[in-house]
Amino acid sequence: MKAIAKTRPELGVEIVDVPVPKPGPDELLVKVAACGICGSDLHIYLWELGAERAIPSMPAVIGHEPAGEVVEVGKGVTGFKVGDHVALDPFGPCGRCPACASGRFNFCHSPGRLGGAFAEYAIAPVRNSWVVPKSMDMEQAAMLEPFATGLHAIEESSLAAGDSAVIEGPGPIGLCTALAARALGLSLIVITGLAADAERLALAREMGFKTVCASDRDWIDQVRAIVPEHGADAVFDAAGFLDSVRHLVKRGGEVIELGWPARDIPSAEMRSLFFHGVKIIPSRVRMPETWRRAVAMVANGAIDMKPMITHRFDLDHGVEAFELLRNRKGVKALIMPQA
Ligand SMILES: [Zn+2]
Ligand SMILES: [Zn+2]
Known part of the structure; x- marks a missing residue:
């Protein structure tokens, strides 16, 4: 074969x-x-x-x-x-x-x-x-496997209906996370990506999500203008590099890491996450329960x-x-x- x-x-x-x-x-x-x-x-x-x-x-x-x-x-x-x-x-x-x-x-x-x-x-x-x-x-x-990966990131967070999230990375895992977040009932989802991701960001907008191009010099201001005044409830890293996350997430908020980390987090950034009480949560693969939910969501048409x-x-x-x-x-x- x-x-x-x-x-x-x-x-x-x-x-x-x-x-x-x-x-x-x-x-x-x-x-x-x-x-x-x-x-x-x-x-x-x-x-x-x-x-x-x-x-x-x-x-x-x-x-x-x-x-x-x-x-x-x-x-x-x-x-x-x-x-x-x-x-x-x-x-x-x-x-x-x-x-x-x-x-x-x-x-x-x-x-x-x-x-x-x-x-x-x-x-x-x-x-x-x-x-x-x-x-x-x-x-x-x-x-289903990538969707369940995104769904598990939502399960690992403590997000609830009405909350807000920034998702760094408009690739399949970022978009799957966004679909799962929307199914949960989030009130606001912003997806960021680089200029090289233009096609993926365009698809994200077609799928109904807000996007910001993180290659723009003022991208943090652009995100902050969309999310609640003191930052999003959670930031998902689906890009492999936690970028400027301290400016995006609220005090006491959560950062959920997906995928292979591609860079070290500078200690200055770690320090500010500490002082702001931001929880860093690794979301690794999926759980048996995640599969049960993911199969049901796709089979019943809740997710396309x-x-x-x-x-x-x-x-x-x-x-x-x-x-x-x-x-x-x-x-x-x-x-x-x-x-
Ligand atoms: Zn894989
Ligand atoms: Zn085991």
Whole structure:
């Protein structure tokens, strides 16, 4: 079968031909219908920001946000059958370690990992797999993982209906966070991005959100003119760099970190967050409860992920997909292995 693999510790990926894998105990073989390209895949493509930790050996087929149909089940599998439609989580909590035992499934010590989904077929441990209704569009199902990431950031915050938030980063995770925030009933959501993100900011406005271009010299004033006088209730960092957050969030407010931090927070900034009593909350991956909610929200039409899917590529055009995202064009690109 055809697949997209990382073959060398440098920029790039390769289209390779590999055998269809066999599911082991507690594993499913999934015929991949759609698999999103994630920001972390882009780091792996560019070979930056600790990508070597995600890809300890090569060649490695990449891709970890798939949805598809179960075509084979391994020994001992319960709760899944051939023909089921599933969405897959790259992070599958073990359920037994101290973190899981204390209910912090998203900080599991030894999660089941999932990769290899930019391929016609992929192996999925059952603990990484979530059944979705057959009526759910497979493209929407492939968007559940990023949506659940944004939804979990909202769960980690103490925001309530009527509150306000600034979201730094107009990429898929920023927009998913915004959709989840709106579903919660926030009264004001401002999304910021750089000049290079112009297309993404335009889509954010089409989706009904306020935006500010953080490349403008007076961008902080622009945000402050929109949010309540003493700052937003929460700031979400979906850009990997907490920028000027002390000017944006209210005293006693919250900063929720999503994604891979791309820079150190200067101590002057940390100091002001301390004096303003701002809580810094890491929002890592998702919880089993988040999946239940995310599937229900998309299945029942409370959330529509389609506007965010701007590009679709077959496996042969995988490199083009990465180059597109590298140039910050489009929002979410899906690889469609059966196309
Ligand atoms: Zn991802
Ligand atoms: Zn665990």
